[in-house]
Amino acid sequence: MxxxxxxxxxxxxxxxxxxxxxxxxxxxxxxxxxxxxxxxxxxxxxxxxxxxxxxxxxxxxxxxxxxxxxxxxxxxxxxxxxxxxxxxxRDIDVSRAERAKIRAERKIQKAKELQDKNELKRATVALHRAINRINASSHH
Missing domain, CATH: 2.60.15.10 (F0F1 ATP synthase delta/epsilon subunit, N-terminal)
Structure with a gap:
């Protein structure tokens, strides 16, 4: 081994x-x-x-x-x-990730207003992905 x-x-x-x-x-x-x-x-x-x-x-x-x-x-x-x-x-485009985070937050708000559970789930995943990319980039 x-x-x-x-x-x-x-x-x-x-x-x-x-x-x-x-x-x-x-x-x-x-x-x-x-x-x-x-x-x-x-x-x-x-x-x-x-x-x-x-x-x-x-x-x-x-x-x-x-x-x-x-x-x-x-x-x-x-x-x-x-x-x-x-x-x-080192490869993460932080400004793109920030824009994705803002878009996801807006979609979450809209999905809540429309009570669209499916869209809320998709937007929440998109938000987690954007935050993950932002967090990972902060270590570079």
Missing amino acids: GNKLVVNVVTPNGTIYEHNAKLVVAKTIDGEVGIMPNHAPIIVPLAIDEVRVRRTDADTHVDWIAVNGGIMEMRDNIVSIIADSAERD
Whole structure:
């Protein structure tokens, strides 16, 4: 068994992250999970949140990735995250994320006024995604 992880984050647009790491921390729908080398095999559904990766080539540096749900699998020291969308902190367009947040807040207000539960759910997810992107970008 090795003393490092291989971390891959894949979206429909391709691989957005691939590095060796000594620790991965992600938020699942049931809470936070930390993965270190030689962790037992698992597959977990991810929440809309940041994934933190402590790379093997950096003592204190952490890579932050905004992940909008998906799944994470750990097997044979390979952590694979498959998500609908994900962005590294350095790649996030903060002004675009801020505009998305404002749009989502307006849609939430309108959905509440119209009592449209489906639109309220969609707008709430959009708001969580925008806030997640803003939060992840603040670490860069």
